[in-house]
Amino acid sequence: MNVTFKTANRVRQAITRRDALKQGFLGMAGLALAARSGALAHAASGQPAKAKSVIQIWMWGGPSHLDTFDPKPDAGSDYCGPLNKPIATNVEGIRIGELLPMLAQQADKYSIIRSMTHGVNAHETASYITQTGREPDRLVYPSAGAVVSLFNGYDHGYKGLVPPYVVLTEAQGRFSEAGLLGQRYKPFVTGGDPNQARFTVEGIIAQGISDERQRSRRDLLHTLDTLGKAMPSNVRFQEMDKTEENAYGMMFGDARKLFDLSQETDAVREQYGKNTFGQCCLVARRLVEQGVPFVTINYKGWDTHKQHFEIMKRKLPEMDRAMATLLQDLSDRGLLESTIVWWGGEFGRTPKVQWEAPWNGGRGHYGTCFTSVVAGGGFKGGHVVGASDATGSEVAERPVHPRDLIGSMYTLLGIDPEGKLPNAAGLDVCVLPSEQSVKKGAGLLTEIM
């Protein structure tokens, strides 16, 4: 498929590099460069990494593939419900759901994988498989974010302003993201809401405490730290002192500016959409701009057993605007070529609408065939990978297991899939499971890399 399409609609012209400079980003950009060069120093297997960061849009609950990126207008209303008029995109031959008009104009930037499969219909196990690329066995393996923070984080020269794996705004739950890697690789979960007047990021931005008071109470703490002063050579206490130094670095340094959306123009904030997801996308852009290697946006509300179409009509326009703006903005800033945007949930939803009670027009869990979307960071845009059958019920060609998708991201990030995962149990564990261990997939996504 041809990828040389010109973008038909520049979603966002308000943000220019000049604006960015005016708002004082120059200094921070310098820091970001330092953070990035360190992170890439180790790129595996001689191949330079194309991607530096990942923005994961986690569709918690499992979004319908038919109503988003794999429409089946010919399958009839039993499958489509009222959403039976897919729209053309700016890539010839690719159509997507009618509620995604802005994303339709960005199709040259992303590729749609319509043949995702793992066959599991339970949230917790499916969440695990889609985020680790592993089938369950005796151990719990780390999510892609934890693996990236292991290989591209502090242990490998990352010196960013905030921890290398950030989740906006609530933890995903369902399984431990760090798995056998342990606590050090858990994500930093921001809490708060970027759509509020003030995005109170837990720990970094506290309400109502001036810097002066922060400093004077810190002095008080040091004066009263009687036990700490009685045993200055204790190793655990020294570790704690180090974490305190880092914590104050984040509190008093530039980290809080990262989360301060008042530094963006109103036009930009509107463009992303004045809602939590929209503003999360904007924060995510600001984070990757500063070299944060992995940002997850935990986008809830896709477990639509009931009132499915009502929810689609309410939520998809919000998603459409924010994600399309994000892609355009990353592209305009030259960040898309080094930033992977990964969209998907734990599974898709039943292609056949459940019209019967108690669902009355809902869609259930569906892990046999679903859709993910990838853009940037070395993934080609404007492609469709694989295909589902006429109703979106089965994979028709080129099955893609989450392992294949995650392994492709690792490759683009310069993480050696054969590398080892250190763990407290001392077991010999590879970054990526073997192709045989997951059976269903047809291997890495080389056709779009």
Place this chain on the structure above:
Amino acid sequence: MWLCPALTGPRERTGVGGIASPGEFVVVSALLLGVLASLAAGQELISPFEMADSGASSSAIDTLVLVELSKHGIEAAPLCSDEVFVRRIYLDVIGTLPTPNEVEHFMEDSTPDKRYTLIEDLLQRQEFADYWALKWCDILRVKSEFPINLWPNAVQCYHRWIRESIRDNKPCDEFVREMLTSSGSNFRVPPVNFYRAVQNREPAGIAGAVALPFMGARIEHWTPEQREGMAKFFSRVAYKSTAEWKEEIVYLDPAPVEAMSAMLPDGVTVQLDPDKDPRDLFADWLLAADNPWFARNMANRVWSWLLGRGIIHEADDIRPDNPPSNPALLSYLEDALIRSGYDLRHLYLIILNSHTYQRSSIARSEAPEADTLFACYPVRRIDAEALIDAVCGITGTRETYSSAVPEPFSYIPEYQRSIALADGSITSPFLEMFGRPTRDTGFESERTNAMTDPQRLHLLNSTQIQRKIEQGVRSRLATGGGKGDQRGIVQSVYLTILSRKPTESETAAALSYVENSGLKRDQALCDLAWALINTKEFLYRH
């Protein structure tokens, strides 16, 4: 006089810690072996954390520890002060901070065996059962969700049985036998959830799940022959579901089997009678008084839970090439456990009453063996659950939990202490951040108490902690002492948070902050509480 530069240095710098009078030297008992004489030099005591030893210990534990220390020329730390002891023993035994009243009651008690009395009392508390059920549920992997998938009904049923077994001080051999040999519905026969919570239901997978908690062994380190030999005992464990949501029945597969042989972990081959449950045979072997694994594992594990480190370390990695740091000590504890009829509470008693447990945490030696041979009490950050409970207790606030399994399947009572949570899948951002075990594998190492940057950030500057402190100051922290009695309030804040009274210089520093910071009184008191909550003395068991 013995002086350690590392100790004199900081004390001079701080000007806070008092110095014991020159006459107050600790004299290590002359009853101990002659070799210990070289260590009996006077020790300078650091106030308010240490006290002079009032006499010789009669505990065999102490003799065995001191003998080993003396071989390495390592000096043991002196005993901890009563202030340190009361806080330590509450946190270690019931996972709960003492209230100011409890602290004062203990400090005012002048009977010589008051530490012994307090230990006995705490072992009877409800929180003792809560806290140790938590530990057992960690290593037995009790959670609703992935990857254990016990689901809420079974979690509640299993947890209740574990907690009641601890409350009733069920001998630990019986406790384990019930888990190993039960059959039936996992909603009705609680201990069968031991098999239900095993992810890999292949016989070898079950063998691994048995070896880790009950033998302290990782079968990954065994030969394939040993693994397969043990797996045979579990080759007839079968599962079937029922019409009830998520209920499962664990049973002995009745299908006729040929006579087969199995190999015990000690290498002895046994014939399995097709008419008998092979699990009984395995349990008989494991729980026999002369079994080399079970008592050793239990004694070592309890020791590691109380002293932060196993005599064999890690406590769940017992194998021939990982020897105990003090073999005689471990043998003594094993023997004590067996002789008591597998009474775990007895084991707690003798360990907690030893001077070894009651030593100061301020090390007198920087030799690497000082830690492995237990020359002082090791500092550890308070467990996630006990820490948030402590902060909530001090401030009179509550923690909010969430569950990925929605109501009505999960139910979270409004007043819920974290140490009493049954389900590893019911959680809060605080618990996740502070290294609560995921209960995925049952390894001891799942619990991580190392401080991380996000944790430090959260304690220093999160809305959650700040709001709790503000609420605490409004509702209770600032109410000690009479009106306008700032000194009384400072003392009350100290007693509530650090479980001790402030020293003169600490009182002066706190009062000076309240008066000179330019903040309103309540704000200044918030900062005082904030500062104390952020001290190492608060955050670490010491």
